[in-house]
Structures are given as structure tokens and as C-alpha cells.
Amino acid sequence: MRFDILTLFPGMFAGPFDESIIRRGIDKQLIDIAIHNIRDWATDRHQTTDDAPYGGGAGMVMKVEPLSACIESVKERHPASTVVMTSPQGRRLTHRVASELAAREGLIIVCGRYEGIDERVRTLCIEDEISIGDFVLTGGEIAAMTIVDAVSRLIPGVLGSEESAESDSFCDGLLEYPQYTRPPEFRGLAVPDVLLSGNHELIRKWRRRESLRTTRLLRPDLMGENELTKEDRKLLAELDRDETAGKS
Numbered sequence: 001m002r003f004d005i006l007t008l009f010p011g012m013f014a015g016p017f018d019e020s021i022i023r024r025g026i027d028k029q030l031i032d033i034a035i036h037n038i039r040d041w042a043t044d045r046h047q048t049t050d051d052a053p054y055g056g057g058a059g060m061v062m063k064v065e066p067l068s069a070c071i072e073s074v075k076e077r078h079p080a081s082t083v084v085m086t087s088p089q090g091r092r093l094t095h096r097v098a099s100e101l102a103a104r105e106g107l108i109i110v111c112g113r114y115e116g117i118d119e120r121v122r123t124l125c126i127e128d129e130i131s132i133g134d135f136v137l138t139g140g141e142i143a144a145m146t147i148v149d150a151v152s153r154l155i156p157g158v159l160g161s162e163e164s165a166e167s168d169s170f171c172d173g174l175l176e177y178p179q180y181t182r183p184p185e186f187r188g189l190a191v192p193d194v195l196l197s198g199n200h201e202l203i204r205k206w207r208r209r210e211s212l213r214t215t216r217l218l219r220p221d222l223m224g225e226n227e228l229t230k231e232d233r234k235l236l237a238e239l240d241r242d243e244t245a246g247k248s
């Protein structure tokens, strides 16, 4: 999958993709990331990319000519890619949206800066708009990195078989179960017996029950979203029974 990132701050992308799982995806040629400096498309002597808003007000607006020229140049070279802009008014990035983006041929990600972009860029060039949540960032760059990270790990082969995306929480709509590794006891806290039992069926059931417990407790909003199996309902009933009996 190809990612073209259009930004006024190309230096911000030096670190994050040079290490970790994304790096491996690049090395395996499953991912290709190119950073484009929007400023290179400014034509005036000062390479201006922003200007004061018509109608007045604080801050600056990204100018239409350099930004549209940059987007069109990249899109011409990669016509099958979708032009996505990071923006506080975009649709919220979720696992579902990440899977949807992972199915595209490529993404051209436009990072917004300043108070925003000239509306005509949106009208003429932007196909999709993504926000990463209801909080205010200083610009779209970190949102773009988040999108690349979340989408890349869904591309077949990027994750090793040990870390497959199928076992993610959110993939089946539930949070993860508690995990332990050696030692079996630490400061009086023991690893649950069932995990040392070697009984794989009991372990699977315990993990599923704990996933259901944590999700219901911390993210009840996720419970409605996915259908529970017959076994899930049975495990939830066991939890209710244990709670009434005073067991944790």
C-alpha cells in the first residue's frame, strides 16, 4: 500500500516510520511512504503557503494554489489513490474506518495546519476527511502518522503470524483479557491458577469471560455493537452469578 503525505512540516516524519513494525513493512515492500513538502509548490519569492482569512479573524489559512498543485501532482502520478485530509471535522478514526482505508489502493494524506485550509481545496480535491478524536491538536501531522500506523498493520504480511491483527481487541469488538508472564508470584500477587493448568479449553473460556467482564465494566458502549454468541451470554451469566456470590 502506498502512502503519500503532504505537509508543511516534513521533518516531523523523520522518526516514527524509521523503526518498529512499520519499518519492517517498508523493508518487505508491503508499504511505501513518500513525504511531500507543500512549500515546494509555492511559486512566489517567499514561498508563501498561508494567508489571512477573508472576512477577518485570527490566524492564517492554507492557500489554495500551492496545496491544490501539490495534491494534483501526486494524484496524477498515483490516480488510484484516495485523497484524505486530516481534520477535526472529519469522520472519527475507528477500527472499522482503518479497515476501510486499508482496502484502498493508496492514500494521499493532506495534513492541515493553521486555522484550516481554503474551502476550495476541500471542494476540488478532498475525497475523505478523518479526525482521530475529540481533542484539539496543533496540526494534522500526528493524525496522519496515526492513520498510517493503524492502516499499515492491517495490510496482510505487515504483522508477523505471532501478532496477527485478527486477535486484536476491537476486531471482535471486545477489550483484551489480562495477561501474565513469569514469575508466578510477585509481591503477593499470584498468576490465576487456570493459566498454569495447561487446560487450553478452560484457559480459552477464562480469557473470553475476562474480556467480557472488562468490556462491560470499562466500555459498555462496545457491548451493544457486536453480537454475543450463546457461549458469551453463558459466560456473562456466570459473571453475574459470581458477583452476587461476592466473588470479585
Ligand code: 21W
Residues within 6 Å of the ligand: 086, 087, 088, 112, 113, 114, 115, 116, 130, 131, 132, 133, 134, 135, 136, 137, 138, 139, 140, 143
Ligand atoms: C485545530 C485545525 C483546530 C483547526 C474556522 C474558524 C487533524 C485534528 C487535526 C486544528 C482547528 C484531528 C477555525 C483530532 C485535531 C488538526 C489542528 C480549528 C479554527 N476554523 N483529529 N476558525 N483533533 N488539528 N480551526 O485537532 O488539524 S485530524
